[in-house]
Amino acid sequence: MNLDKLDLAILKQLQTNARLSNNELAEKVGLSASPCWRRVKRLEEQGVIQGYVALLNPEYTGTPILAYAHISLTDHRPESVLQFDLFVKDCNQILECCSLSGQYDYLLKIVSRSMSEYEHFISSELLHLPGVQSVNTSFVLDQKKYTTALPLTDAD
Template sequence: MKLDHIDFNILRELQQDGRLSNNDLAQKVGLSPSPCWRRVKRLEEEGIIDQYVALLDPEKIGLPIVAYCQVMLEKHQLDQSDQFDRMIGERAEVLEYYSMSGDYDFLLKVISRSIKEYEEFQTQFLMRLPVVRSVSTSFVLKQKKHTTRLPLRFVNQQKD
């Protein structure tokens, strides 16, 4: 799907405030409401707009501990990786999960109520998985930047 500057403007505005009414969005991007609504629907149908969410403040709801753990599997076999995927996918405290290049196989972003709760996740669950060889954890001390907005200005500057 080819995106034009109006599509990028719509995406910028919705990344800033996903609760904008169609009328307000149309006004901000210089369209009338009907064409704006059609463009948003097309962006949704094409999967460019993946979902709309409410972003919560983890500390205010009692989840102040953020840990990044690097996991190395015992063997690099597809069935072990699939098993690990299934087990990690079921864990609500794992917010993000990436297959990585480098020294470790996976990177997990884990949130918890306390260091003790994280320690239980690691020792009682993660380290007990037969496919796991090692885990290395780093705790976030202070969040310096957090955004969910993609840098559309870089994408928009690409040449045809």
């Protein structure tokens, strides 16, 4: 899909503040309200815009522990992978899951209320899944950068 300069301008604005009214967005990107609304709708329908969310501060929501866990599986049979994938999908503590190339099979981004809760989650749930061989965890001490905004540049 080709995004023109106006599409990119809209996306940049929405990544910064998705709560802009259509009129505010139109003004910021130099369009009138109707064409701006039509462009946003098209970007939504084509899947460029996948949704809108509120980003929450984990300190205020009681989940200050952030960990990245590298997972190795004992085998890669479809049923083992499916069981792991279903567990990940249903687990609220797991924010992200990526299938990897290299030494590990998966990388999980996990939040927790405490270190003891995290330890219980790993030892009582994750390591009890059939097919999970090992979990290697790194804890975030200080987050130096956090953004959900993708870099957008003109193709011209």
